[in-house]
Amino acid sequence: MELSRAYVLHSRPWRETSLLVDWFTEDWGRVTTCQRGIRRSHKGAAGRPTPFSPLQIGLSGRGGMPVACPIEPASPAAGLAGCWLRGQALAVGFYLNELLLRAVQPQEPLPRLFAAYEEALLALCIRQEPFEVLLRRFERRLLDELGVGFDWQQTVDTGLAVHPEQTYRVHPEWGIAAETAQGMPVAGRVLCALAANQPQQHADDRRAAQALLQMLLAPLIGAAPFHSRRLWRSSAE
Template identity: 55%
Template structure:
C-alpha cells in the first residue's frame, strides 16, 4: 500500500480513465482504471482530488492499475482561489517531476499546503512561494536563500542582491536577476509580503527559476485564478 493524491484524470477509450498520481513511495505515476466511467458504476477516482488516499498497485510494466483505494485523510474541499492554487500545485508536479522517482519529503509538503488552502484567511502568495521554493530543491536546483554565494554573508532585508540560477544569491552587482533582500527573506522564511510590487518580484523570480523545468505552455490554473474575485493580492 502507498499513500497518494490524484493530480489529474482523463478519459481513455470508451469507459476507462487514465489517472495521474503523486504517490509517497513511487513519485509521479499513471494508472489505467478500466471501466471507471461505466454508467451506474461508482468510480473511486473522480470525487477524490485533494484527498490523501491509500492504494495498492497491480500489474506489470510502467502502466499499472490502482486497487483497494481508500481514504487516508480528510478530503480538502477547495473553492475559488484556493481551488485555483490547488490546481496550480498539481500542474507544477505533473510538469516538473519525472515519473517513478520517489519524493517523500515533497509529498508531505504538498499535503501540508493542501490543508492550509482548506483553512481560513489563506495567504495564497506564501503557499505558492513556499511550494515553488521546495519544488526547486526537490529538482536539485534549489539555492541557499539565507546566504550570499559570493561572500557567504547573511541576507540583509534592506539591501539589493542579484540571483544567478547557476550560482545563487550574489552581492556583486551585474550578474543575474535583481531582487530586494526583503523579498529573499520572505521566500526563505515563509513570510508575508505586504507590498504588491514585492509580491510580483517574488512571483517573477520563482517562475523564472522554474521555467526551464516546467516548460512554456500556459498553466490552466492561472486562467482559473484570474476568473476569481481578487482581494488585491497581486499574485
C-alpha cells in the same frame, strides 16, 4: 499488496470507458495508471477518484501501464478531514498539481515533497496565511527536493547575510550573489521575506517574488501557460 498514500493530480478520458490517472504517491512518486471501465455509468461501476482527497492505492498489472487497485480512502492528515477547496483556494490547489505534473519525473520517490504537498493542502483548508506565502514556500520546497535549491539567507560570492536594504542578483545555477552582473536583480527585502515565509509588504514586491520563482522553476516546468491561472482569474471576479 503494498499500498501507498496518494492524491490524484489529473485524470483524462481514455478510449470509451476508461481513464488515465496521474497520481502523486508517498512511496513511488508520480505514477500514471489506466483505470479501465471507470467511466461506465451503470450501478456498481467504480467511482472516479477526485483531486485533493487522501487515498491509498496499490499498483497491479504486468507490462505496459499499471492499474491502481485497490483505491481506498486514507486517514486524512489532521485538519484535512471533510475539507473542500473552493474558489481561489481550489485554483491554488490545481496550480500545485500542475507544478508537480510538470516538474516531477515519473517514479521518482519524493516523500518529503509529498509531505510538503499535504501541508500545503492543509494550509489551503484552514486559510491562516496568504496564498502568496503558501505558494512561494511550496515552490521553494519543490526546488529543494529536486536538488536545485540554494541558501536564501546568504550570498554565494561574499558569504554575507542577505540585507533587506541591498539589491542582489539571483541566478538559477548558483543562487544569490552580491557582486555580479549576471542573474535577475531582486531587492534584499524580497529575498528576506521569502526566506522567512513572510508576506511581501508591497504589490511590486509580491510581483517580484512571483517572477523570481517562475524564473527559477522555468527549466523544470517549461513556458506553457498554466490552466489553473484561468480558474484563478474567474474565481476572483
